[in-house]
Amino acid sequence: MAPIEYIPIMKAYYQSAGLGDYPLYEPSGDAWTPLAKPLAECHIALICSAGISCRDQKPFRPHGHDDYSVREVPVGTPAADLTINYDYFDHRDADADVNVLFPLALLRQLAGEGFLGGVCPTAYAMGIGRWRDPATPERLLGEVAEDLARRCREQGADAVLLVPG
Amino acid sequence: MMHDILELNRPPRAAFVDMPIGHPFGRPFDPAGQLAVLRDVLSLLATAREPGRVVDLPHGWGEPFTFTPGQRR
Numbered sequence: 001m002a003p004i005e006y007i008p009i010m011k012a013y014y015q016s017a018g019l020g021d022y023p024l025y026e027p028s029g030d031a032w033t034p035l036a037k038p039l040a041e042c043h044i045a046l047i048c049s050a051g052i053s054c055r056d057q058k059p060f061r062p063h064g065h066d067d068y069s070v071r072e073v074p075v076g077t078p079a080a081d082l083t084i085n086y087d088y089f090d091h092r093d094a095d096a097d098v099n100v101l102f103p104l105a106l107l108r109q110l111a112g113e114g115f116l117g118g119v120c121p122t123a124y125a126m127g128i129g130r131w132r133d134p135a136t137p138e139r140l141l142g143e144v145a146e147d148l149a150r151r152c153r154e155q156g157a158d159a160v161l162l163v164p165g
Numbered sequence: 166m167m168h169d170i171l172e173l174n175r176p177p178r179a180a181f182v183d184m185p186i187g188h189p190f191g192r193p194f195d196p197a198g199q200l201a202v203l204r205d206v207l208s209l210l211a212t213a214r215e216p217g218r219v220v221d222l223p224h225g226w227g228e229p230f231t232f233t234p235g236q237r238r
């Protein structure tokens with residue numbers, strides 16, 4: 001099965017929904033840092049943009065837009081304490097088993113097996129929503145990304161696993 | 166999940182699995198399958214040699230699926 005072409009679908013959807021042009025990001029160059037140590041020695045930070053939050057945190061808006069806020073999810077958070085706030089995609093399977101989307105427990109397992117050196121103590125969840133503000137791409141790639149990178153570095157992250165929503 | 170968007174965005178390391186949106190690590194209650202995807206994704210940290218290349222991982226949904234924005238499967 002050929003991969004679904006999401007860009008034309010989203011472009012048509014944005015136009016039909018009166019949202020204007022579907023915002024697409026094209027980098028001006030390539031970011032690259034070689035891994036400095038074996039994977040089994042690396043600490044991994046998890047960042048997910050699928051609108052997940054802990055049940056005791058302020059939820060993301062189900063149809064939110066231009067939301068730059070970040071939820072901190074402690075690495076030991078039980079699956080039952082997590083909830084998906086988004087209404088942009090079908091997350092019934094993830095509601096039943098959050099590991100299909102937010103693999104925090106799986107990362108802990110891999111660290112326990114020695115496949116990874118460890119998992120950073122805090123994972124980060126975002127629920128940006130639709131991009132309606134023209135300033136959103138620049139803010140996300142600038143101040144938001146820089147803040148998340150700083151937080152990950154402060155936790156001793158060697159690499160980050162980015163999971164889209 | 167979104168091959169064409171990954172090709173456009175060119176992250177340092179990118180793994181594609183042919184799964185519906187919301188299922189980057191596969192089906193629910195399939196820990197073996199989920200771990201297999203995660204191991205392969207993380208292995209790219211060590212095996213990738215250049216940025217911007219989307220690696221197609223051998224993990225798929227196993228049946229056809231479609232995508233309609235805002236609609237459930």
